[in-house]
Structures are given as structure tokens and as C-alpha cells.
Amino acid sequence: MVCHAGAVSATWRHLPASAREIAVSATDAVDAARERDAEAYRPAVERLAAADRAGLVLGGAVRLLLEEGHPDGLDGDDVRQVLERCVRSAATWWPEVDPHVLLVLLAGALGVYDPGDDDNLPDPAAVARHAPLLVADLLAVTGRPFADYLSAAFAEVARTELHD
Numbered sequence: 001m002v003c004h005a006g007a008v009s010a011t012w013r014h015l016p017a018s019a020r021e022i023a024v025s026a027t028d029a030v031d032a033a034r035e036r037d038a039e040a041y042r043p044a045v046e047r048l049a050a051a052d053r054a055g056l057v058l059g060g061a062v063r064l065l066l067e068e069g070h071p072d073g074l075d076g077d078d079v080r081q082v083l084e085r086c087v088r089s090a091a092t093w094w095p096e097v098d099p100h101v102l103l104v105l106l107a108g109a110l111g112v113y114d115p116g117d118d119d120n121l122p123d124p125a126a127v128a129r130h131a132p133l134l135v136a137d138l139l140a141v142t143g144r145p146f147a148d149y150l151s152a153a154f155a156e157v158a159r160t161e162l163h164d
Helices: 017-035 038-050 054-069 076-091 099-109 124-142 146-163
Strands: none
Touching: 017 038, 017 054, 017 124, 017 146, 038 054, 038 124, 054 099, 054 124, 054 146, 076 099, 076 124, 099 124, 124 146
């Protein structure tokens, strides 16, 4: 349950420097996407692209958002609706949006993407430019703060690394 006692701002001081850079740049990029601010978005996604493992963390956040927004599971129509809504919304202010990259992000978050079958594999910079668009779109459905999902995604990455 999210605390409704007032605005909460995440400082991410408890994270190692590399994870903190992911958290700060991802938050900046998602905020810019939610505000449809291309001038703020570009430098935020450039910083995000330079952050090692940002795609892994954002993929976890996307998965969590999808699970919460579709508690009964997703079918092909649900995925198509998410993709179409995100592309249409983003294209109004970010004309560089690529539906293929968003589809790869969705399929990857759902665990059904095989990069070996993709002749047009998105690079980390493309992932960094598109994941915040998808996150911002999915946040509109859940209504919860991005920090909640980002914290949970970091916890999942840490748990996975601990068990590997």
C-alpha cells in the first residue's frame, strides 16, 4: 500500500553510485515523458543509455507495471492495446518513437522475447529512449508513483543476483 501522508521524494542515497545513476536518470526521463517535455527527455535518456544495466532495471519496472495493470494476465489484445496507446501518446511529442522497440520491451518484460530471433535487435540506447515512454504510459493506468516500481525492480535485480 502506498503511503498517502503526502508527497514522498526518493533520494536513492542508499544505492551504490551506478544504481543511483540509473534511479536518478530513469526518474528524470519518466518525469519528462509524463510531462511530454522533449527538451528534458533527451538528456535524461542519454544519461540513462550510459548507465550500465539500466535496461534490466527498467524491464523489471515494466513487468511490475504490467502485472499490476492487468492482474488477470495479458493476452495478445492487451499487449496490442498497450503498444498502440503508448505509440500514439508518445508520437505527439517524441516523433522518434519506434513501435518495434516498444514491442521488444513489452515482450522482454513478459519473458517471451528471444533476441536470437530478431534481425533488428534494439541497442541499449534505443531501449533507454523507449523504456521511459512505456513506463510513463503504464503509470497512467496504475496511478502509483514510479519510485514504488523502481524500488521493487531494484530489489528484484538484487534478489536475482544474490541467488545466481
